[in-house]
Amino acid sequence: xxxxxxxxxxxxxxxxxxxxxxxxxxxxxxxxxxxxxxxxxxxxxxxxxxxxxxxxxxxxxxxxxxxxxxxxxxxxxxxxxxxxxxxxxxxxxxxxxxxxxxxxxxxxxxxxxxxxxxxxxxxxxxxxxxxxxxxxxxxxxxxxxxxxxxxxxxxxxxxxxxx
Amino acid sequence: xxxxxxxxxxxxxxxxxxxxxxxxxxxxxxxxxxxxxxxxxxxxxxxxxxxxxxxxxxxxxxxxxxxxxxxxxxxxxxxxxxxxxxxxxxxxxxxxxxxxxxxxxxxxxxxxxxxxxxxxxxxxxxxxxxxxxxxxxxxxxxxxxxxxxxxxxxxxxxxxxxxxxxxxxxxxxxxxxxxxxxxxxxxxxxxxxxxxxxxxxxxxxxxxxxxxxxxxxxxxxxxxxxxxxxxxxxxxxxxxxxxxxxxxxxxxxxxxxxxxxxxxxxxxxxxxxxxxxxxxxxxxxxxxxxxxxxxxxxxxxxxxxxxxxxxxxxxxxxxxxxxxxxxxxxxxxxxxxxxxxxxxxxxxxxxxxxxxxxxxxxxxxxxxxxxxxxxxxxxxxxxxxxxxxxxxxxxxxxxxxxxxxxxxxxxxxxxxxxxxxxxxxxxxxxxxxxxxxxxxxxxxxxxxxxxxxxxxxxxxxxxxxxxxxxxxxxxxxxxxxxxxxxxxxxxxxxxxxxxxxxxxxxxxxxxxxxxxxxxxxxxxxxxxxxxxxxxxxxxxxxxxxxxxxxxxxxxxxxxxxxxxxxxxx
Ligand SMILES: Cc1cc2nc3c(=O)[nH]c(=O)nc-3n(C[C@H](O)[C@H](O)[C@H](O)COP(=O)(O)OP(=O)(O)OC[C@H]3O[C@@H](n4cnc5c(N)ncnc54)[C@H](O)[C@@H]3O)c2cc1C
Ligand SMILES: Cc1ncc(C[n+]2csc(CCOP(=O)(O)OP(=O)(O)O)c2C)c(N)n1
Ligand SMILES: [Mg+2]
Numbered sequence: 001x002x003x004x005x006x007x008x009x010x011x012x013x014x015x016x017x018x019x020x021x022x023x024x025x026x027x028x029x030x031x032x033x034x035x036x037x038x039x040x041x042x043x044x045x046x047x048x049x050x051x052x053x054x055x056x057x058x059x060x061x062x063x064x065x066x067x068x069x070x071x072x073x074x075x076x077x078x079x080x081x082x083x084x085x086x087x088x089x090x091x092x093x094x095x096x097x098x099x100x101x102x103x104x105x106x107x108x109x110x111x112x113x114x115x116x117x118x119x120x121x122x123x124x125x126x127x128x129x130x131x132x133x134x135x136x137x138x139x140x141x142x143x144x145x146x147x148x149x150x151x152x153x154x155x156x157x158x159x160x161x162x163x
Numbered sequence: 164x165x166x167x168x169x170x171x172x173x174x175x176x177x178x179x180x181x182x183x184x185x186x187x188x189x190x191x192x193x194x195x196x197x198x199x200x201x202x203x204x205x206x207x208x209x210x211x212x213x214x215x216x217x218x219x220x221x222x223x224x225x226x227x228x229x230x231x232x233x234x235x236x237x238x239x240x241x242x243x244x245x246x247x248x249x250x251x252x253x254x255x256x257x258x259x260x261x262x263x264x265x266x267x268x269x270x271x272x273x274x275x276x277x278x279x280x281x282x283x284x285x286x287x288x289x290x291x292x293x294x295x296x297x298x299x300x301x302x303x304x305x306x307x308x309x310x311x312x313x314x315x316x317x318x319x320x321x322x323x324x325x326x327x328x329x330x331x332x333x334x335x336x337x338x339x340x341x342x343x344x345x346x347x348x349x350x351x352x353x354x355x356x357x358x359x360x361x362x363x364x365x366x367x368x369x370x371x372x373x374x375x376x377x378x379x380x381x382x383x384x385x386x387x388x389x390x391x392x393x394x395x396x397x398x399x400x401x402x403x404x405x406x407x408x409x410x411x412x413x414x415x416x417x418x419x420x421x422x423x424x425x426x427x428x429x430x431x432x433x434x435x436x437x438x439x440x441x442x443x444x445x446x447x448x449x450x451x452x453x454x455x456x457x458x459x460x461x462x463x464x465x466x467x468x469x470x471x472x473x474x475x476x477x478x479x480x481x482x483x484x485x486x487x488x489x490x491x492x493x494x495x496x497x498x499x500x501x502x503x504x505x506x507x508x509x510x511x512x513x514x515x516x517x518x519x520x521x522x523x524x525x526x527x528x529x530x531x532x533x534x535x536x537x538x539x540x541x542x543x544x545x546x547x548x549x550x551x552x553x554x555x556x557x558x559x560x561x562x563x564x565x566x567x568x569x570x571x572x573x574x575x576x577x578x579x580x581x582x583x584x585x586x587x588x589x590x591x592x593x594x595x596x597x598x599x600x601x602x603x604x605x606x607x608x609x610x611x612x613x614x615x616x617x618x619x620x621x622x623x624x625x626x627x628x629x630x631x632x633x634x635x636x637x638x639x640x641x642x643x644x645x646x647x648x649x650x651x652x653x654x655x656x657x658x659x660x661x662x663x664x665x666x667x668x669x670x671x672x673x674x675x676x677x678x679x680x681x682x683x684x685x686x687x688x689x690x691x692x693x694x695x696x697x698x699x700x701x702x703x704x705x706x707x708x709x710x711x712x713x714x715x716x717x718x719x720x721x722x723x724x725x726x727x728x729x730x731x732x
Contacts, residue, residue, distance in 0.1 A: 010344055014281060014293075025286050055472070062469035068290040068310060071344040163343060 002031070003057050004077040004153050005048045006161050010069040011037055018067050019046065028052065028060055032085075032150030043071065043163070047152040071163055080156040086123070086149040087131045088113075092142045093120045101138070108134045119144060127151075168297040168328040169194035172261065175304035176205045178336045181232050183208055183223060183596055185216040189236025190276060191263025194328040208596065208625060211617040213240050215589040217247020217260060218615070222586070222593030224256050225576045226551055228381055230311050231258040231593065237265055238276030241322075242283065246583060248318050249287035253580025254402060255379060257316035259307045260288075266326040267295055280322045289317030297330035302337055309340040314347030315467040316379055347466060351483030351491060359462040359479045360495045362435050364503055368511045369395045370433035372418065375402030375579070376440015376465060376485055383407070383572045385489035386439065392496055394508060396515050398426040400441050402579045405569035410548075415515065416524070419447035420716045421561045424523040427714075427722040429515050431457055438463045440485050443474040444580075445718075451475060453721030464488050523714050523727050524565060533682050533706045535559060535634045538689075539566035542604060542632060545689040550602040551594045553577065555587035555611030558640035561712040563606040585614030591629040592622060602630070602693060609635040609703075610659050619672040622699050630692045631701045633665055636708045644711045648732070669701035676701045 009015050016035055023030050031049040038045045050060060057075065064073045093101045094117075105112055105122050108130070114121035124134055128151060135146065155161065166174065172195055176184065185208045188196045199207050210216040213235045220231030231251075235244045241262045251258050265274040281293045290310050292303050300323070307319040363369060377386050377399075383406050390397050390413060398418045399406045407414055416423030418430050430436065430448070436459055441447070448454045451474050462479040463471045471480045481488055526536045539562050542550070552567055553576040554560040560577055569575045576590045591605040612633055622629060642657040666676025675698045679688045685704065692700035715726045726732065 014285075017282070018285060021285055059469060059473060066467065066469055068342070068345050 001053070001057070002049065002051050002077070003075055004081065004083060004151060005050060005061065005064070005073060006076050006153060007046050007048070007064055007073045008038070008043050008071040008161065008163060009046060009067075010071065011042050011044045012069055015044065015069045018069065019048075019064065022063055022067065023050075026059075026063065028056065034150040034152050045161075047150070049151050072161060074155070074161050076153050076155045076159070076161075079159060081153050081159070082156060083127045083151050083153040084125055085128055085131055085151045086125050087134070087146060089122045089124065089135070089146045090144040091120055091122060091138065092118060092144055094118050097142060101142070104134070104138055108137075110134065164334050165331050166334045167194060167198065167331050168300050168323065169198040171297070171300045171332075171334050172304065172323065172328065173198045173202060173205060174334055175301055175336060176232065177202070179230070179304075179308050181205055181230070183220075184232045184234050185210055185219040185223070185593070186234030187213050187216055187236065187240060189240050189263065191237035191265060191325045192234060192240075192328070194325065195234065195261070195263065195323070207234075208592070208621065210589070210621050212615065213243035214247050214585065215592075215615050215618045215621070217244045217258070218250065218586045218589035219593040220258055220260075221247060221251045221256050222553060222576055222590030223597045224251075224258055224593070225590065226573050226594035227597045229597075230308055231256065232261070233258065234261045235263070236276070237263045237280065238278050241278060241280040245283060245287065248284055248320065250578050250581045250583040250586060251318040252287045252289070254375060254578065255316050256318065257311040258318040259304075259311050260318060260320045262320060262322050263328070264293065264322045264324040267324045268326070270324065280320070284320050287318075288320050289315075291320040291322065293322045293324075294327055295324070297327050297332045300327070301334060305337045306340050306342070310345065314345075348482045349484045349487055351464065351481045351488035353491070355479055355481045356488060356491050357495060359437070359481060360492055360499070362460055362462060362479065363393060363437060364501050366435035366503065367507050368432060368434040368514075369393070369437070369503070369508075370429045370435070371395050371397040371437045371439065372400075372430060372441055373397065373403045373406050373439040374400040374441025377403050377406035378572045380440060380466075380484055380486045381572070382440075382486035382489055385486055385493065389489050389493050389496075392493065393503060395437075395503070396429050396512070398422070398430065400444070400447055400579075401564055401577070403441060404564060404575040405572040408570040409568035410570055415519070417564060418722075419444070420449070420718075421565065421712050421714065422447075424521050424714055424725055424727060425515055425518040427716065427725060428518045431722045433459050435460045435462070439489070440465060442470045445474070448475065449716045449722045450719055456721075521727065528682070529707070530682055533679065533685060533704055535562045535636075535704075535706045535710055536566050537682060538632060538634060538685055538704050538706065539563055539606065541686045541689055542606070543567045545686065545693055546602050546604065550574070550604045551576065551598060553587050553590035553594060553603065553605045555607040555614075556582045556584045556641075557608045557611055558636070558644065558710070558712050559606050559608045559611075559634040562634070584611040587611060588615050588618045588622075588629070588631070591631075592618060592625070592627055595627045595629055596625070605629055605631045607631060607633050608640060609633055609637065609662055609665070610639050612665075616668070619669060619674060619699070623673045626697070627699060628695070628697050629699050631669075631699070633701065633703045634706050635662075635665070635703055636706050636710070637662065638708060641712070647711070649717070665701055665703040669699070674699040674701055676703065678703045678705070680705045
């Protein structure tokens with residue numbers, strides 16, 4: 001099962017390697033991991049997308065909690081939550097493809113944020129499946145490069161992760 | 164008061180009431196050694212190899228309730244310390260390791276004797292720190308000691324660059340630590356404890372399974388009280404030996420791979436299993452699927468939530484310090500008139516005693532050749548069961564754990580989790596310094612002892628009257644046993660050739676050495692050794708080369724599928 005784990009961690013050097021080291025040392029999967037400081041600069045928030053059986057997910061949250069610098073851990077995918085990911089796609093845009101790319105961007109409510117004679121950079125935000133759908137909707141031969149931020153997420157409504 | 168970083172380090176150690184630091188100097192820690200030189204509260208023990216410094220500090224911690232402290236230089240000093248740190252980590256031993264680092268400006272420049280110590284040790288410490296500013300030393304040291312000894316204990320490393328130890332600042336030792344990210348649970352959940360007590364009272368085939376946590380929590384007294392109140396059978400893991408008196412009738416011996424028949428059968432066929440500070444290790448429950456085949460309710464008390472439901476599903480998890488939890492269980496039982504049904508318990512004991520009557524620890528003694536089990540039994544007799552026994556890793560370790568009866572905690576020091584050959588002598592050094600009036604015996608093998616034999620020199624310098632009992636079988640015995648049983652008797656590289664004359668070697672270091680070849684000389688040699696109160700005596704017992712450790716549960720097999728003796732093969 002796919003799970004989205006959010007955590008708050010002290011903003012110390014090396015904190016990220018403690019988390020990534022834990023996953024590699026114990027053989028847990030990481031699908032994506034994002035991290036950045038929060039409004040409180042002494043703390044970072046991390047979102048980890050992982051897969052595993054219930055037992056493994058239980059161990060992952062326990063092991064994360066055990067890290068001395070981790071302040072709080074929640075599995076936000078246990079209840080209603082929102083996930084978003086940002087993707088930048090650079091595509092070849094010449095001849096008739098220029099119009100076609102613009103049309104695709106509109107359909108997906110993406111934005112073209114850089115334009116040259118031969119290429120566009122398209123910015124798209126959404127959940128993972130939306131980004132996947134966009135990628136499969138355009139001609140692979142036209143994709144020059146893509147970069148994805150990895151998933152970040154929050155619980156809906158009263159579900160708040162804060163110290 | 165304005166002090167240098169190095170002076171602050173030493174002041175912190177004084178504040179923590181550290182009496183011994185085990186270490187080895189080098190460039191990056193010269194300022195710290197200078198600060199040591201100028202005081203006499205913290206005594207330094209100069210070992211001959213950094214691995215031994217960490218093991219000795221670890222042995223010191225295991226034999227007391229204190230944090231062990233080691234001090235090493237950067238680069239090779241730190242890498243030599245890694246095995247020691249990992250050994251302590253695997254057995255949850257509270258330690259602080261201070262390592263020197265190249266100056267901050269040189270970090271990342273491939274400087275002389277630079278390694279990423281924090282990176283290398285990260286997976287085998289409870290936590291580690293790189294101190295980049297002299298003003299952070301005191302608070303970091305305070306945190307290091309706090310982290311090492313609270314919650315689930317473990318080693319904490321503090322890496323200090325040379326310039327940081329030279330810079331100056333005002334010194335003040337923090338009175339307390341508070342960390343928003345670290346708050347171990349101490350008190351167990353009342354409701355869960357009530358549920359557990361209820362289960363225990365209704366059990367038909369109850370069993371208590373305890374481990375190193377009892378020793379670490381200093382809760383042997385509470386465990387003994389609870390076990391006697393309930394009247395249940397009990398087993399202690401290799402790490403928990405002495406947590407419950409081994410000579411008591413309710414004690415069934417050790418469980419697991421080389422545990423007793425009765426302990427393993429009772430674990431397996433219990434209907435309620437109370438696990439206390441033990442982590443269902445693979446050497447204890449064998450194959451977890453086989454273990455799960457028999458239905459039973461498991462109550463698991465542990466301070467580390469990640470130990471619970473890791474390898475087996477637990478029905479009543481209780482997170483907390485087990486001393487507190489055991490006390491609460493006792494309180495609830497005292498407030499409750501109900502007791503386990505004597506008849507049901509009686510018929511369970513009948514079954515347990517039937518298993519016990521197999522006498523799985525019996526062995527064939529000999530008049531001609533020394534049997535290792537016999538040496539340990541004699542060691543127990545000669546020391547009145549009162550010695551602190553350290554061991555290395557191998558067959559001798561198992562024989563020592565099986566045949567020396569530990570009635571009190573902190574008398575059995577060994578590497579269970581990592582299984583590090585070479586710990587025996589340094590553990591004995593730490594234990595002897597911590598317990599100058601106690602008898603210390605180091606049970607070892609001719610291979611293990613050579614992994615830190617250089618420490619005989621440290622023992623001479625610090626006049627440590629350790630008694631080394633070398634069970635010399637001229638084999639990597641544990642390896643040979645597996646090759647005999649599971650690899651078609653192909654003894655690949657397990658014969659120990661070209662051994663030194665250990666008695667003479669001990670003499671060369673300035674100690675007393677005795678070679679013992681006949682069973683009839685064993686007791687006399689032991690008595691002579693322990694009579695020499697001020698000497699280290701190296702007893703080199705020439706034992707039966709082909710003796711194996713039984714009982715045995717083969718890796719991957721279930722607890723009930725034991726090989727009890729050579730006849731079962
Ligand atoms: C050659 C060899 C053979 C071995 N054979 C056997 C064998 O036959 N039988 C055997 O038992 N072992 C054997 N071992 C040892 C085995 O590998 C494990 O080290 C051992 O079984 C683990 O012991 P434990 O479960 O008591 O856990 P420990 O490693 O001692 O862990 C202690 C547990 O207690 C918890 N704890 C710590 N402090 C507290 C506290 N204050 N409150 C609550 N909980 C606390 C910790 O979180 C942890 O979960 C062998 C080792 C070797 C090298
Ligand atoms: C550092 C290290 N290397 C290798 C091993 C694997 N090993 C376990 S027991 C053993 C043999 C130990 O021989 P000895 O000390 O003579 O003890 P014996 O088994 O003969 O009693 C070996 C090599 C280990 N545990 N530790
Ligand atoms: Mg040997």
